[in-house]
Amino acid sequence: MIRERSCIVKAGGTGRATQMGKTGEETGADGSMVSIADYYAGKNVLITGATGFMGKVLVEKLLRSCPEVQTLYLLVRPKAGQSMHERVSDMMKCKLFDRVREDNPDFHQKIVPISSELTQPALAISPEDVERLTSCVNIIFHCAATIRFDEPLKHALQLNVMATQQLLNLAQQMHHLQAFIHISTAYANCNRRHIDEIIYPPPVEPKKLIDSLEWMEDSIVRDITPRLIGDRPNTYTYTKALAECVVQRESSKLSIGIIRPSIVGASWQEPFPGWIDNFNGPSGVFIAAGKGILRTMRANNDAVADLIPVDVVINLTLAAGWYTAVHRLTFPPAALVYNCTTGGINPFHWGEIEHHVMSSFKRNPLEQAFRRPNANITSNYLMNQYWILVSHKFPALIYDLYLRLSGQKPQMMRIFNRLHKAIGLLEYFSSQDWEWNSENMNMLMSHLSPEDRKTFNFDVRQLNWPEYIENYCIGTKKYVLNEDMSDIPAAKQHLRKLRNIRYTFNTLLLVFIWRVFIARSQMARNIWYFVVSLCFKFLSYFRASSTLTN
Numbered sequence: 001m002i003r004e005r006s007c008i009v010k011a012g013g014t015g016r017a018t019q020m021g022k023t024g025e026e027t028g029a030d031g032s033m034v035s036i037a038d039y040y041a042g043k044n045v046l047i048t049g050a051t052g053f054m055g056k057v058l059v060e061k062l063l064r065s066c067p068e069v070q071t072l073y074l075l076v077r078p079k080a081g082q083s084m085h086e087r088v089s090d091m092m093k094c095k096l097f098d099r100v101r102e103d104n105p106d107f108h109q110k111i112v113p114i115s116s117e118l119t120q121p122a123l124a125i126s127p128e129d130v131e132r133l134t135s136c137v138n139i140i141f142h143c144a145a146t147i148r149f150d151e152p153l154k155h156a157l158q159l160n161v162m163a164t165q166q167l168l169n170l171a172q173q174m175h176h177l178q179a180f181i182h183i184s185t186a187y188a189n190c191n192r193r194h195i196d197e198i199i200y201p202p203p204v205e206p207k208k209l210i211d212s213l214e215w216m217e218d219s220i221v222r223d224i225t226p227r228l229i230g231d232r233p234n235t236y237t238y239t240k241a242l243a244e245c246v247v248q249r250e251s252s253k254l255s256i257g258i259i260r261p262s263i264v265g266a267s268w269q270e271p272f273p274g275w276i277d278n279f280n281g282p283s284g285v286f287i288a289a290g291k292g293i294l295r296t297m298r299a300n301n302d303a304v305a306d307l308i309p310v311d312v313v314i315n316l317t318l319a320a321g322w323y324t325a326v327h328r329l330t331f332p333p334a335a336l337v338y339n340c341t342t343g344g345i346n347p348f349h350w351g352e353i354e355h356h357v358m359s360s361f362k363r364n365p366l367e368q369a370f371r372r373p374n375a376n377i378t379s380n381y382l383m384n385q386y387w388i389l390v391s392h393k394f395p396a397l398i399y400d401l402y403l404r405l406s407g408q409k410p411q412m413m414r415i416f417n418r419l420h421k422a423i424g425l426l427e428y429f430s431s432q433d434w435e436w437n438s439e440n441m442n443m444l445m446s447h448l449s450p451e452d453r454k455t456f457n458f459d460v461r462q463l464n465w466p467e468y469i470e471n472y473c474i475g476t477k478k479y480v481l482n483e484d485m486s487d488i489p490a491a492k493q494h495l496r497k498l499r500n501i502r503y504t505f506n507t508l509l510l511v512f513i514w515r516v517f518i519a520r521s522q523m524a525r526n527i528w529y530f531v532v533s534l535c536f537k538f539l540s541y542f543r544a545s546s547t548l549t550n
């Protein structure tokens, strides 16, 4: 149980002893509150979802900025024919860890993978590992989740809610646990316009839902899912809301912090600008636009694009872990919620994003683009449908015809169908505005020392959006698509070729229209001559009137 009355924590390699003050705050020898890095020194940290996008950045930052941390226990499952050890060792080889590798080539010694499948009973952790974890873990970061918007409800419930409950059960057996940090999402309550840093009543009692879905066939669950999720857009936001409620229920027994990031994007500063490794959220949209595939999407130009860089989220998460732990005895029995968003502090809009993404991909084009990047967003449904037909389906049809004629397998229509499915799922988030209260983020910032504010910076007022978007787009090119920056001249040359193809195509189309309609029909010819003579008359009138005025 973690709500111990007092405790002495040996601050690892710094040799600095920290102790619980009367208020429950962990203080240094001089009575001041320990810094974040000093707090993590000597601590054993358990992380779920460490192989995911945010988990990796969390592991990297802990190792780099809290070098005295004792051990990171990562709950990992084997996947795609790779053992858990192979997966973790591959992860540590990735470029994200370059800076840590430079500082400490032996950093891998601090990482201990623990085999776990979160959807299995007791998280499928072996009894020996349970023993090990319960005897030494000091802080838990729970990042694992399914973030797919089309996840069947049963599976989303299993992973996002039931696994969270099981992890909380495990946490309660831990003898030295000081904080449990749960990663939620700012959109857990997206059925509300204004979202405070509180846990709202759940749409349904989680336990009752779990019990009733257990005996139901998948097809029945699929049929009733829209009724269950109600005014939420998908099973993801719905189950994340239920998970918050499950976490909240344990807050009388554990010290809990809940982080609610909005749309997590590439890194802003750390470990280097623009790091991103997936197609989720806006990244896939940016890439599709940069490749010239996506030309239109439904989004509101004036709606706030609540993107938040991944390093900001992780800095806040680590600071929240520190704050939750050092204040654990003074907390009321309620989880502290941190809305981790940018919209209320440093707003930027989808229209501006579109402009900067497009100009960035013109300066730094992606290789082998399908067409020149020129995506436009519109909130008008009919307009969007029109452009989908003209700019997506028609070119896809022509290209597939070309592939067929040249003996290759047609593929463009299939790509567009998948793209339409993906953007259809994202439109809900790009067409509306939300307002998040972020007082706890400000409160947390005010508790940091000037040094910690620099090392664990989450002050998004300093974020320069155009520069961030430029680095984000370059990041998708370098780290998601593995394209080389030295190939940019060739990519530009390819875009010039595409432009010439378009000019030639448009000219041929004009000639074709001329031949079919104008040259063959007397009426079309008459209309044509009428339009031309009207233009001529207008030009002559315009010229004559401008001569008179002179």
Ligand SMILES: CCCCCCCCCCCCCCCCCC(=O)SCCNC(=O)CCNC(=O)[C@H](O)C(C)(C)COP(=O)(O)OP(=O)(O)OC[C@H]1O[C@@H](n2cnc3c(N)ncnc32)[C@H](O)[C@@H]1OP(=O)(O)O
Pocket (backbone or CB within 6 Å): 147, 148, 149, 150, 185, 186, 187, 262, 263, 264, 278, 279, 280, 281, 282, 284, 285, 286, 287, 288, 289, 297, 299, 350, 353, 354, 357, 358, 375, 377, 418, 421, 422, 423, 425, 426, 427, 429, 430
């Ligand atoms: C310039 C214009 C500016 C426009 C501005 C407008 C931008 C609007 C953006 C709005 C974003 C809103 C996000 C809201 C986030 C809520 C926050 C969160 O809490 S939660 C976090 C947010 N959560 C999410 O974002 C999850 C959303 N994603 C999903 O739910 C699913 O991926 C899916 C249903 C879209 C596709 O399912 P399915 O068809 O089964 O396909 P698989 O998944 O199996 O992937 C197959 C392959 O395709 C790849 N790939 C994937 N996506 C894209 C893409 N967009 N494109 C290209 N490729 C993509 C994928 O890598 C994979 O490759 P490989 O491994 O085979 O090589």
Ligand SMILES: NC(=O)C1=CN([C@@H]2O[C@H](COP(=O)(O)OP(=O)(O)OC[C@H]3O[C@@H](n4cnc5c(N)ncnc54)[C@H](OP(=O)(O)O)[C@@H]3O)[C@@H](O)[C@H]2O)C=CC1
Pocket (backbone or CB within 6 Å): 048, 049, 050, 051, 052, 053, 054, 055, 075, 076, 077, 079, 116, 117, 118, 119, 142, 143, 144, 145, 146, 147, 159, 183, 184, 185, 186, 240, 260, 261, 262, 263, 264, 265, 280, 281
């Ligand atoms: N990305 C975003 O925009 C946002 C994310 N969030 C939240 O942040 C957290 C992390 O998201 P993100 O890093 O983007 O997600 P990812 O999909 O990149 O990572 C998910 C992680 O969960 C693990 N996981 C999934 N299923 C299981 C399982 N059955 N057993 C064990 N581990 C499992 C994955 O492991 P494996 O590699 O084995 O699949 C992976 O490590 C989530 O809680 C999400 O809700 C909140 C707001 C926005």
